[in-house]
Amino acid sequence: MELRQLRYVTAIAEHGNLGRAAKSLYVSQPALSYALKRFEAELGLRVFDRTPAGVEPTAAGREVLRAAAEAVAAADLVAAVAERHRAGQVLRVGFEASGAGELTTRARAEFAARHPEVRVVPKRFDWGGEADALKQGQVDVAFVWLPADLTGCRSVVIHTEPRVVGLPRGHRLAGREAVSVVETNDEPLMWTDKAPRAWVDWWAVNPRPDGSAPVWGPQNDNVEEMLEQVAEGAAICFAPQSMAAYYARPDLAWVPLTDAEPLRVALAWRANADTPLVKGFARVVRELASM
Amino acid sequence: MELRQLRYVTAIAEHGNLGRAAKSLYVSQPALSYALKRFEAELGLRVFDRTPAGVEPTAAGREVLRAAAEAVAAADLVAAVAERHRAGQVLRVGFEASGAGELTTRARAEFAARHPEVRVVPKRFDWGGEADALKQGQVDVAFVWLPADLTGCRSVVIHTEPRVVGLPRGHRLAGREAVSVVETNDEPLMWTDKAPRAWVDWWAVNPRPDGSAPVWGPQNDNVEEMLEQVAEGAAICFAPQSMAAYYARPDLAWVPLTDAEPLRVALAWRANADTPLVKGFARVVRELASM
DNA sequence: ACGACGTCATAAACGGCGCTTATGATCGCT
DNA sequence: AGCGATCATAAGCGCCGTTTATGACGTCGT
Incomplete structure (x- = not known):
């Protein structure tokens, strides 16, 4: 038979x-x-x-x-x-923009090397999208830009990164070695309606140190849309330092912010999907982050 | 796979x-x-x-x-x-000697072909044994040589067959094209105590057409024992015509009887075991018998 | 009564599968 | 280094499972 x-x-x-x-x-x-x-x-x-x-x-x-x-x-x-x-031998890793900088790339590479049977798949999301994607099961782990609502997830902060201001080449502040947030008060600032209000306010440093509110510039959905409009002079943007390296455009200038709280990036995963694969990845990320 | x-x-x-x-x-x-x-x-x-x-x-x-x-x-x-x-799908078919001749074999084969799920098992019995076996539930259906007591059974005559006399080779009547029963009056006749008296008398044509009684030879239980003793000259036997074909021994001669009532064979089954299997077999037998 | 249609059954032919035997590669043990 | 045990590969072949062609049978409509 x-x-x-x-x-x-x-x-x-x-x-x-x-x-x-x-x-x-x-x-x-x-x-x-x-x-x-x-x-x-x-x-x-x-x-x-x-x-x-x-x-x-x-x-x-x-x-x-x-x-x-x-x-x-x-x-x-x-x-x-x-x-x-x-x-199941696929690990989907979510992130937005430059993620956790080099750590994102090194973690995926190292894990793939240690587990050749596992396909590590990067999945890019628009602003704030990686947290929702994780909760909805579209990815297995995610490098999440905080603040973010990670209810039902486990997370560990694995990366912090200073912030910078993105300016069009030739801007009056472009040649400066550093600027304070208040010095940018009068400049329109890029923002997004894709992410939660808390996320947007954090990135905009709202309220400003002197108590004022930012001047809102055009809204955008992702890093490319944002940088296009900064380059053409429509507004400025606040970003993590790694963005300067990852999106090194000749028509942009990146200047450190002296008084902006650094970005914290968490590696997060769903509490009910605490698989050996996910745990293994988290271990690798922690190892690399502590070097 | x-x-x-x-x-x-x-x-x-x-x-x-x-x-x-x-x-x-x-x-x-x-x-x-x-x-x-x-x-x-x-x-x-x-x-x-x-x-x-x-x-x-x-x-x-x-x-x-x-x-x-x-x-x-x-x-x-x-x-x-x-x-x-x-x-569970076994049909036990009882018969004695050559049963209903070719019909017995063809019926079992045809039914088995139409019902591959059923094992049709032939069960041979000594003289008159198939009727008792049927009534005792040892078989499901039987080709019964009449006369037989089929109380509690249903039956249908499905075969008739002329009778012949079995003689040792070289017997004075062996070369005849046919003989009458009376011509064999002086010859000892094989008989059995296994079957009912009515059965034995029918087969012996007792009383004879001229009112005389047969001369009883040795008794036997089954067809092989009978033919052995006929072959060695101890007695003659009366038998159905199909027996000449089924037991074609070189030391025997089969001569038609001109005035013996033909054998009638009935297909019989217990009235209280009128199962689809039994009914199906009866249908097949009737079909083949009418061809 | 007959033809058309739908359904299952059979036959012959053939491509390819699953096996065989023969043999090779590798590793561990002595 | 040689031997034995185990798995792997290659070539050849019998036969299986499929195909197309066609037949048998029952039902339905005309």
């Missing part, structure tokens, strides 16, 4: 007709007729009665078919187990 | 060694090695690690093997269901 035979009789029972069942199985009708005959001979009993209108299971056939369907389902589970292992 | 592959990997896991597993599966070791390789390629993952000491399941392989063992067990259940039905 082979699975092929069990799949055949299961399909025949479902369709009630050798012709249609054959089509569904991508074999010819005589092939199915012959296979059924040999299966019945092998079992020593008739599974189907033949009628001009099609076939009907015999009483004994019904029991055989029930058992056959279970065997087919059990075999499909073998394929599913294998698929899960093939697919 | 086929069951063969699942049985192979299950056996490999059990033996931990391709050579021993191959022996247990009655295939050669290279065949198993090749089959395993193709199975792993089909699944897209390695089920076993190979070592000089044998094979060991990988972590993923363990899960595949667990699922494979379940699928094999489920498939074995299909065979077990079939076996249970086969064991």
